[in-house]
Amino acid sequence: MADINLDTAGKPATDRLAAGHDAPDEIVALIELLFFAYRDFVSDPDHILDNYGFGRAHHRVIHFVGRNPGMHVAELLDILRITKQSLSRVLRDLIDKGFVYQREGSRDRRQRLLYLTPEGSELHGRLITPQIARIRSALGDIDTQTSEAFREALFAMIDQDDRHHVLSLIGDAGKPPA
């Protein structure tokens, strides 16, 4: 934690001059807070995943399949914004190790519907627990309105044309902003 040699003790003005940008400090603060919040937010699951020989990619699959049982591969690709090949490797790991299984779609037998096995479900629970705790504790310090505002702000950060999709994923808990 060594004390640092930031020659911009007072910050704002100095930085803006040095950088030569017209970046409003309150906004830049939000940019950095998002970075730090996300960094720490994923660190808890990361440690757990180590014990299984899995990585973040596996976590994402476990999470979305866990929350949307019967989801098919194309939908997962769309959510994760990765290629078929990238997903394929991760999915194979999860299936081989017995955390995810596939079933043929009944409506469309080309589709492979994805489900968590009991082991997968248990891991899902383990991974989400610290994240829930972190958010609870973060919002616990704050009032309900803040929590609502947090949801709205995060939602508004998402690409316009993907918001309806996200809404359909997160369900009623993410009510459309008034």
Add this chain to the structure above:
Amino acid sequence: MADINLDTAGKPATDRLAAGHDAPDEIVALIELLFFAYRDFVSDPDHILDNYGFGRAHHRVIHFVGRNPGMHVAELLDILRITKQSLSRVLRDLIDKGFVYQREGSRDRRQRLLYLTPEGSELHGRLITPQIARIRSALGDIDTQTSEAFREALFAMIDQDDRHHVLSLIGDAGKPPA
């Protein structure tokens, strides 16, 4: 955008049963919103970086050095939470291509103080512009209180023992929560 085969049309109850967890939907919604917000938030800079042959790692260095000119290597390592070796490669790229330069510390001549060159500063500006725009537009739809709440909530997500550090980095724009 193919319409999806989520067999949990109504969501909440079904999912919780299927997954077997006691995950409150409002909190899970926040978890997912954070994922989607971050995914889209970094996508703008990512596209720009492609044109320079740089990646996210380079962006992070450009950003923090740009905001904290004269920062030294150890501090950067602490912020990014990566190893010396990982930083080393990225830093070498940036120095070789003329976006960052180093100066010997005057107080401690072992230190290498980091600065952006004019080119680095220009790239910094290019990278941060869409991020500022995204946040402005996200908060534009919303009121000032919401913006404040957003800042508070993000801050509270950060690891307890790192908050003072983050505070010192983001300056007054991230006022300590009342």
Add this chain to the structure above:
DNA sequence: AAATTTATGTCAGCCATATTGACATATTTT
């Protein structure tokens, strides 16, 4: 019925980013 499109999977190879552990150098601190 035949042709086309779609959903998925897989192969081979590549690149970016991260890791560890060992070691070297210069400088500061004890």
Add this chain to the structure above:
DNA sequence: AAAATATGTCAATATGGCTGACATAAATTT
């Protein structure tokens, strides 16, 4: 003078992303 610190570098390794090509089965279109 010895120890600790700040940085840099080497070699080896792992993960997770990418592209492009190709294969199969099933659904859809003509």
